[in-house]
Amino acid sequence: MTANADRLEFRDPVRGAALEAALATHARALGRSPVSIMHVCGSHEQAIARFGLRAAFPPELDVMMGPGCPVCVTDVPEVDEAVALALQGVRIATYGDMLRVPGTSKSLADARATGARVDVVYGVIQAVELARACSEPLVFFASGFETTAVATAAVLRADPPPNFSVLSAHKYIPPVMEIVAEMPGSKIEGFLAAGHAAAITGWGVFERFVERHRIPVVVAGFEPLDILAALVRLVELIAAGTPTVENMFPRCVSREGNREAQRALWEVFAPQGGRWRGIAHVPNGNLRLRDEYAAWDARRRFDIDLDGLAGDAPPGLAAQCQCGDIMAGIASPHDCELFGRECTPDAPVGACMVSSEGACKIWHRYGGHPDLRQIQRRA
Amino acid sequence: MCLGVPGRVVTVNGSTAEVDFWGVIKHIRLEICDEPVVPGDYVLNHVGFAIRRIPPEDIGATLAMYDELLGRSRLDDLMAEDIRCELGAAGDDT
Numbered sequence A: 001m002t003a004n005a006d007r008l009e010f011r012d013p014v015r016g017a018a019l020e021a022a023l024a025t026h027a028r029a030l031g032r033s034p035v036s037i038m039h040v041c042g043s044h045e046q047a048i049a050r051f052g053l054r055a056a057f058p059p060e061l062d063v064m065m066g067p068g069c070p071v072c073v074t075d076v077p078e079v080d081e082a083v084a085l086a087l088q089g090v091r092i093a094t095y096g097d098m099l100r101v102p103g104t105s106k107s108l109a110d111a112r113a114t115g116a117r118v119d120v121v122y123g124v125i126q127a128v129e130l131a132r133a134c135s136e137p138l139v140f141f142a143s144g145f146e147t148t149a150v151a152t153a154a155v156l157r158a159d160p161p162p163n164f165s166v167l168s169a170h171k172y173i174p175p176v177m178e179i180v181a182e183m184p185g186s187k188i189e190g191f192l193a194a195g196h197a198a199a200i201t202g203w204g205v206f207e208r209f210v211e212r213h214r215i216p217v218v219v220a221g222f223e224p225l226d227i228l229a230a231l232v233r234l235v236e237l238i239a240a241g242t243p244t245v246e247n248m249f250p251r252c253v254s255r256e257g258n259r260e261a262q263r264a265l266w267e268v269f270a271p272q273g274g275r276w277r278g279i280a281h282v283p284n285g286n287l288r289l290r291d292e293y294a295a296w297d298a299r300r301r302f303d304i305d306l307d308g309l310a311g312d313a314p315p316g317l318a319a320q321c322q323c324g325d326i327m328a329g330i331a332s333p334h335d336c337e338l339f340g341r342e343c344t345p346d347a348p349v350g351a352c353m354v355s356s357e358g359a360c361k362i363w364h365r366y367g368g369h370p371d372l373r374q375i376q377r378r379a
Numbered sequence B: 001m002c003l004g005v006p007g008r009v010v011t012v013n014g015s016t017a018e019v020d021f022w023g024v025i026k027h028i029r030l031e032i033c034d035e036p037v038v039p040g041d042y043v044l045n046h047v048g049f050a051i052r053r054i055p056p057e058d059i060g061a062t063l064a065m066y067d068e069l070l071g072r073s074r075l076d077d078l079m080a081e082d083i084r085c086e087l088g089a090a091g092d093d094t
Helices: A005-011 A013-029 A040-049 A077-086 A108-113 A124-132 A148-159 A173-182 A196-199 A201-211 A224-240 A257-266 A291-296 A316-320 A323-327 A359-365 A370-377 B056-071 B078-088
Strands: A035-039 A059-065 A092-093 A118-120 A138-142 A164-168 A188-194 A218-221 A246-247 A269-276 A280-289 B005-013 B015-021 B025-031 B041-046 B049-054
Touching: A005 A059, A005 A370, A005 B056, A013 A224, A013 B056, A035 A040, A035 A224, A040 A059, A040 A188, A040 A224, A040 A359, A059 A359, A077 A092, A077 A108, A077 A138, A108 A118, A118 A201, A124 A164, A138 A148, A138 A246, A148 A164, A148 A196, A148 A257, A148 A280, A148 B041, A148 B049, A164 A280, A173 A188, A173 A269, A173 A280, A188 A196, A188 A201, A188 A224, A188 A257, A188 A280, A196 A201, A196 A218, A196 B049, A201 A218, A201 A246, A201 B041, A218 A224, A257 A269, A257 B078, A280 A291, A323 A359, A359 B078, B005 B025, B005 B056, B015 B041, B025 B041, B025 B049, B041 B056, B049 B056, B056 B078
Parallel strands: A035 A059, A035 A188, A092 A118, A092 A138, A138 A164, A188 A218, A218 A246
Antiparallel strands: A269 A280, B005 B015, B005 B041, B015 B025, B041 B049
């Protein structure tokens, strides 16, 4: 599988230039600046930064990343539950990014350094394989939005071994869009929705949001031209003042979505209110195991003792971390005093610098200045 | 990890498939795929599961971006790293 000329449609320069021009024309026609658009997906931010798309955005447009990093929004008490279990001697398996996310006083990496058994896995399938290969209890500390939660659900439906259980930190994106849109001072005029999450839920899931908030939502793919085309449509909808849901990724997303995946998701998980780190309490934002799957729910199988973690004060620098404001679209990584100085991927202060889907790590990795307009202005 | 990774189905065995990712064969589960798949189809995989069948007309454009990400990226490229993690999340057992 190697690239050849007829496959390079995703960066077709002619189409790209046409979309860039259309975006500039429509944005200018709005007659105000900045017009804020939020996306809610780490992969979208990666693509925007990696392919230098901000250089193609008109100056009137402010495209920001919202709470689209599941590791970043995993709340302190959720990390504490995993750390407490690990310190109690229960074997934990989780994603590498989850290891360094800070809890009240410790991360899972800290727990591992003191002798707790914490295995890094790429996903739920390996966690189950680990459980099958041992007789002791094994807890998969599961993070991820609905696209990933579907995989956890499918595994739990397929008769996992009795020593396997799940500590779910899975989260559901549609409710947090409501919270961010309702935040005091929110200037968001449109949302880009993540194509692969919408492939599961269907674009119809955003109709209620649009009705309630009068903010358009456009579903976008991940290729550079997909993102540009979706932004053009979004700015058109903002200009027209007729907010709707539009699907600019029809080759992947339908109104109904993937029904089989939805069946698995909602059979295993129930939406529950809970805090998202740095954001707020999000009604229906957490995915928790239903009673029928209690036998695989680590929260019900183990007596999780959080007392030992409560007393310690958080490290001083964490108080200055702006991860929450960044995920709410109120600040950008460049507004944070710690960014690139005290807080780097090697020594992260906040979760947004830990995860490969966090805005801070993405901006840091792709030069720290993905907005090439800044460079052009200086030149 | 939202990007997923495309691969070509080699064989189908009930609810699993052998899928070829740039010459690496992995075992992928099919129970939440949106459509039935047969050998030769391309599927988009996420954490070891096929989440959709890629329509034949979109295969070329889809692969092009992945080819670029894997072929020309620095070793620490986050998107390439995500793709490698997606491959790691798929089953190796035979």
